[in-house]
Amino acid sequence: MMAYLAQRVLQSLGVLWAVTVITFALLYLLPADPARLVAGRSATPEVVERVRHELGLDRPILQRYLGYLGGVLQGDLGRSYLQKIQVSELLASRLVPTLELTLAGVLFELLLGIPAGILAALRRGGWLDQGIMLLSFAGVAAPQFALGLLLLYVLAYKLALFPLGGYGGWEHLVLPALALGLAGGGWYARIMRSSMLEVLSQDYVRTARAKGLAGPVVVYKHALRNALLPIVAMIGTDLGTFMGGVVVVESVFGWPGIGQLTWQAIQTVDIPVILGAVTFTALFIVLANLLADLVYPLLDPRVQYR
């Protein structure tokens, strides 16, 4: 396993490198001139050129990329063009809120999705199954902004159970996490259901059931562990992508996550912030997927690290 881990860490570095190359290339293609935006609308062409020089944007692309890479290796992500503050400081200020929302969001997805999926599988074809199906699909199809506003209006404004958005203790976290859970829980419910049905249809489980073993025991001992593999894969991808920020949920609930930072940076072509945020996200995606890959053999011993 250690050899596998070492190999994966090396590969992950390659992934991160590839992401920076792609992002850099895309930024180069971006149809906006950051020097112009920084220099302001009253700037003369000469002023723009001098700003371009100050930002280092007049250097050849390769040189810029190597400069960036060199900085990253020394832990220097550069300064924001518009906020003039260290990108690492900006990212750091968003790290904890993003982590909290990510973990809480995945937790709500699981709390809503897993029991619903198991119930639906055990009551296959019944009204409970169909009701859960409807709710799952509604959760996924619901537009997030409207859903968020609705949750805020009813649960925070009318019933005053939670604060009206903003960052703070756990009571601030519940609604945005619930919004994420409602949207993502449907996926977990559906995958869990089909995964359970698949396992339940297998010979040994059918035999066990035929022998009169109680339902829940069969479910727990045999079915659940195997059925969880795809769920672990989904948790991995969700952990990774949520760490990249959930722009809509963050902006409705006023959550100072990384999504809002990235979105504003993209709109203002704040290249150092964009690069920093994308690299940051890539790091978590690689980590989360690695974690998922490490969990599979624990759930199903026949799967090996390779």
Place this chain on the structure above:
Amino acid sequence: MNRWILALALSFTLLAQAQSPGGSLTVSFKDDISTLDPAIGYDWQNWSIIKAIFGGLMDYEPGTTKLVPHFAQGYSIAKDGKSYTFKLRKGIKFQNGREMVAADVKYSLERMLNPKTQSPGAGFYTGITGVADYVAGKAKEVSGIQIPDPYTVRILLDKPDASFLHKMALNFSFIVPKEAVEKAGADFGHNPVGAGAFKLKEWKLGQQVVLERNPDYFQKGLPYLDTLVFLVGQDPNVAFLKLQRGEVDILGDGIPPAKFVDVMKDPKLKQQVVVGNQLMTGYVTLNTQIKPLDNPKVRQALNLAINKERIVRLINNRAVPAVQVLPPGMPGYDPSYKGYPYDPAKAKQLLKEAGFPNGFSTVLYANNTDPNPRIAQAIQQDLAQIGVKAELKTQAQSTVIQAGGTKGQAPMIWSGGMAWIDDYPDPNDFYWPILSCASAVPGGWNWAWYCNPTLDRRAEAADAMVQPGQEAARAKAYQGIFAEVMKDAPWIPIFHEKRYLMHSPKVGGSDAILVDPIHTPVNYAYLYVKR
């Protein structure tokens, strides 16, 4: 001949005693506050916050566009209009306790002009003598900024500029203490030290900024508030709920569009709304270098085709239809000017005369934030009525700005969400950056690529009218210039937006302060808590 003009600060001091000081108010914004460095900050959120922390030689009478000396005690203008002398007040203290002197003014201006600072406002000050050499690195200082004694600053200009005093009231010229800037380095924007009414108390990145009263502020009795809190990341719809709950006192981004009609219909809520004008014109640029828009007749036809009343209704009547470049309230605005009325039949006729009886196809760019795509679609439908098929391109703001500044790319652009709100209340801010030959360059903001050298000369002549008493003549001159512009029709003026500020019942302050035309959105120094 030098004539000293005295400050009016005394009257404000008297006014100040009428309000009971103390208390705290909270302002909400959707977007983050990027920086509080006066040389750099140039967005909706930080503009007024910087005005609260810092100050310049000049300012405006609160709630008006009337210039008054601020940190300056007075000023004089040389007869040729090329030299301004400011006398600094004595005893003004920076928030680090040191007294402000003339050298600080020179330092602040040079710092802002230094390319290393990357100030978006540097372009306003290129007319100061010696700036070119300084910026190019040929001179260590700006020769045109002189300090004959510790309380006197003299600024020399290459040519007269009637808007120069406005520029000395602009945030970019605000005065900063050298030692604080050097201590904070590049992080000065997050550790601001000024001499304004408030000072920074706390900044939680991406969450909130808290200001507290500056006890040493030179205007005695001001500000009224003890603390001022800015909450960022607040969606306008949620901020609106918070206001009703009393968690927010001022909606920094205005009333959410979806709620606007309901608020204005509600007799109670309506009382919490203040309406004001802003010096803003929304327009469609018609690229004078792209066929067939290079034909003035075609541009005039398009001007006649737009039903502006209907567009104004789309945004719930939060604007007045525009017929000219300048907005109401701007010197030079002509209330009697009729422009191009809505007349599709005549528009078709003109198109026919221009050789396009069946219209033509073109492209209309627009910023993708609401309500701009909707407005662009309304324009598109009106154009279709006279046979002009405009394909829409709604894109991110930076992309549209880039397209507008690229020669020969964007035939038409709806300016909403990008342009044009005044930087300072002078008509030349609606000419030089967006309609002059000098701005019709790649990367410029003259998206119509309109260039009329005769008008450039007339504007230059108007800008040479710098003496007090020449204001009326100068306004008249600009009125004539913009009338000529409209004959060439490089724009379709669409509307002038009004400002609606909504506040909680506990916010005190005159209406003029709450929709201050300069300290947008609000002049915080004069706010107080009603008791």
Place this chain on the structure above:
Amino acid sequence: MNPRFRQRFLRNRAGLFGLGVVLLILGMALLAPWLAPKDPSQQFFDGLTLEGKPLPPGGQFLLGTDTLGRDLLSRLIWGARASMLVGLVANGAAVLIGMLVGASAGYFGGWIGGLLMRFTDVMMAFPALLLAIALAAILKPSLWIVALVIALVNWVQVARVIYAQTLTLAQKEYVEAARALGAGNRRILLRHLLPHLFPTLVVYGSLGLSTTVLLEAALSFLGVGVQPPTPSWGGIINESQSYFTDAPWLVAFPGLAILVTSLAFNLLGDALREALDPTLR
């Protein structure tokens, strides 16, 4: 067609219902010019109140009007075209690519699997928004570009889940048995693995349709996809979401359309799976 398959499918009432709804929506998209009561782009002067508010359902405009005074019903009918196209093409492509990459990586493992899954990692971190903005300026906006970008972004989730499932499936007795009997990789993948992966593909094919239709609007907003005034379901929601509390019909009706469509595809997919292989319970 296998007659037993048809027989089994025809016996599944939920599946038939799903098929009916799918056909209905496709028909609606195709026949939009004849079905829509009004021009979907026409901004009616009487489609807004004097204060500029959209009209609620009822009266002249059956499902109400949008914030420009256009007939919502007509826009929904026409919007089916863009939404179904993107939903089917982009989501279909994403599911297909995700399945191929995930199943190959899980089945073959080794350096091929590693390479494929690290490529998946890269694509998961891929800044799609930047790509969309860049494409918007370079290319002429079109639905196909949106479909391409969505497919490029969405297949990775499918790949990760399919990969995890294949990892266990490949160790199962029947796969071992097939391999021992000399079955080729292709045969094992198609005959022995695919049927077990099918339920997951149905989930992604149907639920993914909803997210794809919504994602289309987000990308079109950046300028790559359908440009106004061309309607799409996601686009209608996108431009009216902030008016949701004031004019709920503007979000509710297109949202319902998306929900019904993805549900119908789910019922259809489940029925197909059962008809294909009734032994899987």
